[in-house]
Amino acid sequence: MAKRWHDEGFITAVRSYGESSAIVSILTKNNGRHKGFIRLSKQNRALIQLGNHVHVHWRSRLAEHLGQWSLESLREYTATLLNQPGPLNGLTIACQWIELVIPEREVNPGIFQNFSELMRDLDSPVWLEAFISFEVCLLKTLGFGLDFSHCAVTGNLENLVYVSPRTGRAVCEEVGKPYHDKLLPLPSFLTCSHQSASKKELNQGLDLTRYFFERYVLSHYGIKLPYNREKLYQ
Numbered sequence: 001m002a003k004r005w006h007d008e009g010f011i012t013a014v015r016s017y018g019e020s021s022a023i024v025s026i027l028t029k030n031n032g033r034h035k036g037f038i039r040l041s042k043q044n045r046a047l048i049q050l051g052n053h054v055h056v057h058w059r060s061r062l063a064e065h066l067g068q069w070s071l072e073s074l075r076e077y078t079a080t081l082l083n084q085p086g087p088l089n090g091l092t093i094a095c096q097w098i099e100l101v102i103p104e105r106e107v108n109p110g111i112f113q114n115f116s117e118l119m120r121d122l123d124s125p126v127w128l129e130a131f132i133s134f135e136v137c138l139l140k141t142l143g144f145g146l147d148f149s150h151c152a153v154t155g156n157l158e159n160l161v162y163v164s165p166r167t168g169r170a171v172c173e174e175v176g177k178p179y180h181d182k183l184l185p186l187p188s189f190l191t192c193s194h195q196s197a198s199k200k201e202l203n204q205g206l207d208l209t210r211y212f213f214e215r216y217v218l219s220h221y222g223i224k225l226p227y228n229r230e231k232l233y234q
Contacts, residue, residue, distance in 0.1 A: 035067075037067065
């Protein structure tokens with residue numbers, strides 16, 4: 001019996017398959033990151049772009065087969081970012097992360113929600129803060145327990161300015177100051193959603209997530225940091 005389902009999702013990868021077809025990977029809300037085959041046409045070529053929000057219909061003779069997509073546009077985010085190199089690069093890297101570290105067909109509503117929020121914020125002045133927050137959420141989802149809610153030593157909720165490179169937990173200024181050189185800076189926008197970020201803090205945020213990706217994720221999966229991530233630094 002043929003397998004069919006409907007869902008919504010974001011396109012995260014497109015690979016050409018012959019001259020008139022493509023294999024499209026989509027992060028769906030209820031069916032995880034899923035792949036499918038699609039025949040290209042004048043109507044759907046503009047739709048099949050990274051980050052576009054689509055309604056999907058997947059069908060296959062057997063559930064374990066690649067299957068075939070039918071797609072309808074919900075929102076074409078890519079078109080709004082074409083003249084914004086920074087946010088467009090952030091979108092590309094976020095899609096690369098999804099493809100690199102999220103297992104295929106593993107349902108994860110948290111990842112879908114985090115990606116949805118990133119797409120909403122990429123076309124805004126706080127796009128880089130949103131991208132860094134997305135990386136933090138991705139690390140948490142992968143099991144690397146970053147916790148910036150309180151000081152790991154005292155339990156204090158204020159003056160959280162460091163992160164332990166060993167545990168990924170916040171450390172307050174009073175406790176961390178003697179060990180300043182051994183701790184990672186915690187930019188304030190990651191603990192206060194209404195705090196605007198300076199270029200220095202944005203770079204600190206990129207350094208922070210990069211450290212945990214390199215230490216705990218990249219070696220485990222045998223992959224390299226997305227090459228274009230360096231272009232995000234301010």
